[in-house]
Amino acid sequence: MSRTPLVLAAGIFYPGGEHITGWRAAGSEPHAYLDLDYYTRFAQTAEAGRFATLFLADELYVWDRFRSGIDHGVNVRLEPFTLLSALSQVTSRIGLAATVSTTYNEPYHVARKLASLDHISGGRAAWNLVTSASDEEARNFGRDAHLEHGLRYRRGAEFVDVVNGLWDGWEDDAFLFDKESGHYADRAKLHVLDHRGDHFAVRGPLSIPRPVQGHPPLFQAGASEAGRELAGRTADAVFTLGGGSLDASQSLYDDYKRRAVAAGRGADDLKVLPWFSPIIGDTQSDAEERFRALAALTPDRVQIDLLSHYLGADLGERDLDEPFTFEFDLDGFNQSKSGYQSIAALLAQRPYTIRELAWEVLRRRFTVGTPDTLAAHLVERYEKGAADGFILMAPTLPDTLVRFVDDIVPRLTDAGVYPREYAGDTLRDNLGLARPAGRNAA
Ligand SMILES: Cc1cc2nc3c(=O)[nH]c(=O)nc-3n(C[C@H](O)[C@H](O)[C@H](O)COP(=O)(O)O)c2cc1C
Known part of the structure; x- marks a missing residue:
């Protein structure tokens, strides 16, 4: 089987880019950070560059632990599902990935929202599972302190299981819409989940049919032992911290692949996408x-x-x-x-x-270079088994994404590692991932 071509994801952490004070850069547009038009341009630029997916980072608090978090760089942003729903109507191919905290959500809500986004986008929804990281988040949800690290990953694992179970509750062809007989759905094709575990009790069924993609792809970025373990068993792609040496990236790549195989999956079922935050210059000294x-x-x-x-x-x-x-x-x-x-x-x-x-x-968050050196870096990492693709976290927006699409994407295509067209209509198609049959499929 030939290898899936290099995959690109376009992430937004701060609306103005990855750099905390990127909002002050010459080309930034901080007054537009609540405008749909701003994100539409972002999504359409990434789609013109055949990015497999967008990814919206999210946190459930304002970083006011220190004074500078309000004075100089505030983490306020639009809620991901709301924004992605709007973007699904002004794009046609690119994936739409929302960050979801499994610590401060319930699986039923999340399964339903993702299924809805998947249906209205024609199979382009995805989620980035996070377990959240701070006490500030806990205080917005009735707790004084954040759940202990191991506990929140165990809750995350059960969360994924429940969400998948809810999606699989309806078989793909459970809905009949048979006007003649009056049968809306086929009772034999409904499997009530009846989940009772350590963290959740969820009966089901889910109030929406099985998603177009079966299971919208699951992304993760947990890099601790517990995070890697969960990713190996359940994730379709992981975002890793790039930036290290080729050797270090190769061994991290191998570690995730090994965990996927140990969990009974194929190495290619888990895509490894290192973080890439480029500072692009005309020459090295300009960069x-x-x-x-x-x-x-x-x-x-x-x-x-x-x-x-x-x-x-x-x-x-x-x-x-x-x-x-x-x-x-x-x-x-x-x-x-x-x-x-x-x-x-x-x-x-x-x-x-x-x-x-x-x-x-x-x-160390940034890679500084010219379009030639940056493209060569990406090609080398892909070809030498250190990456299946990359998550572009542009330090400043919109300029870095525009320049990446204009000057780096064509170099990747010319190198023969990046697709000239989208492979298919759904995000799973464009990630080179099969559609899961579902645990109750006949
Ligand atoms: C590319 C990337 C994107 C991330 N996005 C988010 C995010 O949106 N929200 C969040 O709470 N954590 C985010 N994280 C953090 C991870 O999900 C995870 O919480 C962090 O790596 C710590 O996990 P660990 O305790 O397993 O080391 C991101 C990490 C990376 C590398």
Whole structure:
């Protein structure tokens, strides 16, 4: 079987791009962040570049733990299902992926919303499963503190099982609409779920027919041991943190594939899509200059507060230019474990001051280059078994996406790794994934 061509996903974290203060960049349009027109241009540009899917990141709180989260970069945004429903009507091929927290949702609601989006988009819905990461989110849902890491992943696993079970409750041809006989649905093709587990009790049936794609694709980005385990068993694609060496990316890729196979699936059933956040310049020095100009828009305060957030400790009172030491406690840490671990790994390599560390944590998110070097980087990672594709997290919008589609996509196509046309009508088709038959299929 030939390999699925390189897959691209276009993500939005902050409406203005991946960079927290990208909203200050020359071409950004912060006044348009609540306009459908702004996102329509984004979606249509990505569709012109044959991206398999859009992806809307989401969090269920405002980052006000530190002052700079309100003063300089607020994580306010439109609710993903509402926005994607609107975008489904102004696009025709691109996938529509909504971020869903399995900690602060109920599976019945989520199964129903995804099935609805899948039906009105003709089979283009997807979800990005997150377990959420902060106490601030817990406080918006009747709790003082976030669920413990292992517990929230176990809840996430059961959540996926219930959602899939609800979707499979109706067989694909359960609805008859037979005016002559008066039969709307075939009772024999309905299988009531009757789920009773540790976290959920859900009878079913779901109040909407089985989705066009059977199961809208499931994306995940959990990178801790528990996160990888869940992805290996259940995800159709994982977003990984790219940016490391080729070797490191290959072993991460192999790790996810191994987990999929260990769970009884095919290695190709789980696509690995590293994060790619390019700073694109006409020459390498132009690109470096663009990065410096973008970084100069980020007040020190924001960088330090972000580092404080990732470490779950307020570093604001410490001396920013003294060598930095920190007692890491991975077991006791309850936010993103993989992000925490990666900062510990940096500090294990050499000493950093807080200022240097904050800068490094910001810098390593981005790949700086020209269209030639950036395209060559993507082709190499794809060809050498480090990626099945990439999630483009453009540092600034709309300019980076436009430039990527104009200058990098044609280079990928010319290299023979990227499709000239969409492979099919549904997102599953364009990800090279088969449609699941359903657990109750005859
Ligand atoms: C590309 C990408 C997108 C992500 N999007 C979100 C998001 O929208 N919302 C969220 O709460 N977490 C998001 N995350 C974080 C992960 O879902 C996950 O919570 C994080 O990696 C920590 O997981 P861990 O505890 O398993 O390490 C994203 C991560 C990556 C790499």
